[in-house]
Amino acid sequence: MSATDDKYYLTEVDKYPESIYCMHDAMGENDISIHAHHKGQFLYTEGGIVHVETPQKTYFLPARHYMWIPPGILHSIHPGSADVIMRNLYFPVEKDDKPFYEVTGIYPVNDLLLQMVIFSNRWSGDLNRDDKSAHLFALAFKHILPEVSIYNLPLALPYAKHKRLNEIIRFMSTNLQELIIFPELAHQFGFSERSLSRLFHSDLGMSFIQYLTLLRMMLALRLLLEDGMSVKEVAALVGYNSVPTFSTTFYKIVGMRPSDYVKLKTGVLGG
Structure with a gap:
């Protein structure tokens, strides 16, 4: 077992299927081995470019952009520098959600979304309905993504x-x-x-x-x-x-x- 196998992205994200999971993580020089989640992943990074590999493509996630990774998509994550910090929100995706959540993509982060990411920094771990204000904010975060993410940037190269x-x-x-x-x-x-x-x-x-x-x-x-x-x-x-x-x-x-x-x-x- 590798040193990263017990990290949250492999053990904690899907423990409670209905929760929204929040994690801000300094990656250092650690790669994250290939894995998948039952939840959809919002991934924003600071401190350098991150390479996200799927079986079909290599994606390049630069500053001031985020990547949406739909549920069930195998992927590995590779930081371009030791200073990279990942900011993640993992959302349950429902059958009646918009088609947006079914497509892997990289999108620019506008000022509104940036402020919402900053606000989410105060949370770590599962956000449940019991914590009404945090959970409602996180739900609003999820549902605003299709509205502010108009241009899916072609920052990927097929194998x-x-x-x-x-x-x-x-x-x-x-x-x-x-x-x-x-x-x-x-x-x-x-x-x-x-x-x-x-x-x-x-x-x-x-x-x-x-x-x-x-x-x-x-x-x-x-x-x-x-x-x-x-x-x-x-x-x-x-x-x-x-x-x-x-x-x-x-x-x-x-x-x-x-x-x-x-x-x-x-x-x-x-x-």
């Missing part, structure tokens, strides 16, 4: 099942600062352009350029938040010669300019 495509993706991942040209990439790995294009669509469900762009943005998020690099430095390291082009692409994916995203690093919540 490639095709062996040769995995080799291509590894090459792309380690050469993001270089100019990666699709015809040259196809030739280098023994594909025609048409067959490689079809493979990206059939295996990953997206085009080469869509995958490459997401790959670059995932690295950019980490460099901006964890390594403290300037926007200009990050743009170059992820393969953009033009800072405005990088900034526009970042905005389309993340929902804010990289210069604004960097400012979020100093806006972490109090414990």
Whole structure:
């Protein structure tokens, strides 16, 4: 048994099926092994990017965003730095709840939701109907999520099942600062352009350029938040010669300019 097997996320969250479970946890450098809950999970993190892996995808959860993990979804959690703090609320999901709660997603946190997360810091463990004010607040928290979570950010990369495509993706991942040209990439790995294009669509469900762009943005998020690099430095390291082009692409994916995203690093919540 690993040192983390007795942690709350494996033993306590589902002990009382009707309760709302609340936990704020300093992760340190500990990974959380693969597991699932009967309850839906609201996950907000501070202090760095967190990687959440499911059997199908790797999700990247940056600052000022939250992840919703539906009940029954296998996942493991991997902090990007030793300073990460997780703020979790686990909710029972009912059959007549909105479809929102059935979909894994990453969403920006607006000011209202941020204040509600801050308010929830005072609680730990199970919130039951006996504690009427806390339980009603937590229920309101749950039910407001679909109203304030309009844009499910594509901050996830699917796993490639095709062996040769995995080799291509590894090459792309380690050469993001270089100019990666699709015809040259196809030739280098023994594909025609048409067959490689079809493979990206059939295996990953997206085009080469869509995958490459997401790959670059995932690295950019980490460099901006964890390594403290300037926007200009990050743009170059992820393969953009033009800072405005990088900034526009970042905005389309993340929902804010990289210069604004960097400012979020100093806006972490109090414990």
